[in-house]
Amino acid sequence: MPHAPFHHIKYLAAAFILSACSNYEWSVNDNVVYSPAPLFNDFDKRDAALSTCLKDSIKEFEVRKAEELDSLFCPSGKIQHIQALSVFTNIEKLGLANNHISDASPLSELSKLRFVDLRGNSELACETVSTLTQIEQLYLPEHCN
Known part of the structure; x- marks a missing residue:
């Protein structure tokens, strides 16, 4: 043997x-x-710029369930509305610098979020970040400092 x-x-x-x-x-x-499970596609697509960034990240990281996406970086786009992120409950790192976001309150639904970059969002209503208490690293536009 x-x-x-x-x-x-x-x-x-x-x-x-x-x-x-x-x-x-x-x-x-x-x-x-x-046959492998299809890539995740069940999210709000009303904001075209965020939708494009999400689709690119989902394809790059072969995300098949919303929970599999743990980081997302969409800098220098034309993102205005971020409600679509609410289904991605395991996001820990989020880069949304230099966009056109005015309301950051949808991020309060992401309990695992630890890093957020919102610099360069000149239209951001600063009071909408007050509910983001779990975040360890929060970068805000100059007018919010």
Whole structure:
């Protein structure tokens, strides 16, 4: 039985290779036997700039459930409304510098949020950040300091 350890290595290698293919559809004899879950797409798309940033991040990080997105950076865009972020409950880091955000209150729903950059949002109503008590690093536009 000197070959027994190598026998297990073969199965381990096969499992490793197959797990690397988890994002691909598998077919046998033209029959689909495995299809990965689709990328997450169930969020409010009313703000086109935020929607574009979310779609890009979801694609880049292959997010299949809202909870899988833990950071988002959308600087220098034309984002005005951030209500769509409420479904992404595991976001910890959020970069929204240099946009056109006036109301930051929707961020209070994101309990895991620890870092937020809102610098350069000249239209931000400063009182809307008062509910963001859980945030460890909060960067605000000059008129809010």
